[in-house]
Amino acid sequence: MATSCGAGSASVPGRRSIAVSAHGGCDAQARALAARLGLPLAQGADASSCDYVIEFTPRGLALRDVRDVRLKPLVVDLSVKPRRVSRRDLLPRAIGRKVLTVVDATAGLGRDALLLAGAGFRVTAIERCPVISALLADALRRAEGTWADAITVVEGDALEVLRVMDPVDAVYLDPMYPPSPKPSALAGKELRMLRDIVGTDADASELLSAARRCARRRVVVKRPLRAPPLAANPLGCHRGKLVRYDVYGPESS
Numbered sequence: 137m138a139t140s141c142g143a144g145s146a147s148v149p150g151r152r153s154i155a156v157s158a159h160g161g162c163d164a165q166a167r168a169l170a171a172r173l174g175l176p177l178a179q180g181a182d183a184s185s186c187d188y189v190i191e192f193t194p195r196g197l198a199l200r201d202v203r204d205v206r207l208k209p210l211v212v213d214l215s216v217k218p219r220r221v222s223r224r225d226l227l228p229r230a231i232g233r234k235v236l237t238v239v240d241a242t243a244g245l246g247r248d249a250l251l252l253a254g255a256g257f258r259v260t261a262i263e264r265c266p267v268i269s270a271l272l273a274d275a276l277r278r279a280e281g282t283w284a285d286a287i288t289v290v291e292g293d294a295l296e297v298l299r300v301m302d303p304v305d306a307v308y309l310d311p312m313y314p315p316s317p318k319p320s321a322l323a324g325k326e327l328r329m330l331r332d333i334v335g336t337d338a339d340a341s342e343l344l345s346a347a348r349r350c351a352r353r354r355v356v357v358k359r360p361l362r363a364p365p366l367a368a369n370p371l372g373c374h375r376g377k378l379v380r381y382d383v384y385g386p387e388s389s
């Protein structure tokens with residue numbers, strides 16, 4: 137899939153074109169964001185020639201699919217604690233009881249990061265797509281004073297970030313699933329939009345190796361129920377109805 141979400145994507149043929157909308161009375165902010173992301177600033181009708189526009193809205197920074205007006209613009213919300221989350225839930229159980237700090241190395245829309253924060257972990261959420269990372273950072277600012285205070289967002293490629301990071305208790309990975317001929321219930325509109333923007337994560341196995349070098353206790357990888365494991369011989373596996381979490385030890389174990 138030819139997609140791009142970073143600097144200069146608007147001028148690369150065959151990739152998703154994204155612009156920052158100058159509409160909405162936030163001119164200076166829009167200009168600054170466009171400059172930071174290396175994206176063009178779209179004035180009024182200019183936006184209709186792009187695939188996506190990033191807009192400043194009262195709900196927060198929003199990513200709108202220009203080609204499908206029925207789709208609700210994507211706004212990340214980190215202010216609401218996921219309902220009934222506890223350390224006994226599948227993902228927190230997979231992460232482990234003795235863990236305090238977790239690096240979510242594939243932050244995406246921050247849902248799992250929020251779930252982990254809600255379960256009491258301190259979370260560093262790494263996202264390499266600058267557009268998605270900007271949505272996350274905006275959501276984190278708006279959620280100040282909530283559970284989301286336990287989350288820190290880092291923009292960058294986790295392969296690089298983990299290489300220079302001090303060891304952490306656990307690393308969590310949820311790489312983009314390979315495209316399925318039968319889209320599952322999990323592939324909601326927001327996830328489909330995310331996939332359209334970031335493409336597939338072909339380097340997920342490399343990321344698992346980097347994660348195992350950085351984690352003191354364990355690495356947890358989310359997989360579709362019937363997909364093969366990302367690497368051979370996981371130490372264990374926590375199965376849910378739709379997904380499973382494979383657990384790997386640190387590299388030395």
Ligand SMILES: C[S@@+](CC[C@H](N)C(=O)[O-])C[C@H]1O[C@@H](n2cnc3c(N)ncnc32)[C@H](O)[C@@H]1O
Pocket residue numbers: 241242243244245246247248249262263264265268292293294295310311312313330334337343
């Ligand atoms: C399936 S989504 C994750 C969804 C996320 N768990 C959530 O709850 O919203 C995968 C995300 O990981 C990001 N990603 C993949 N590999 C990465 C890497 N090496 N470094 C940082 N982000 C990465 C992709 O850009 C994408 O946004």
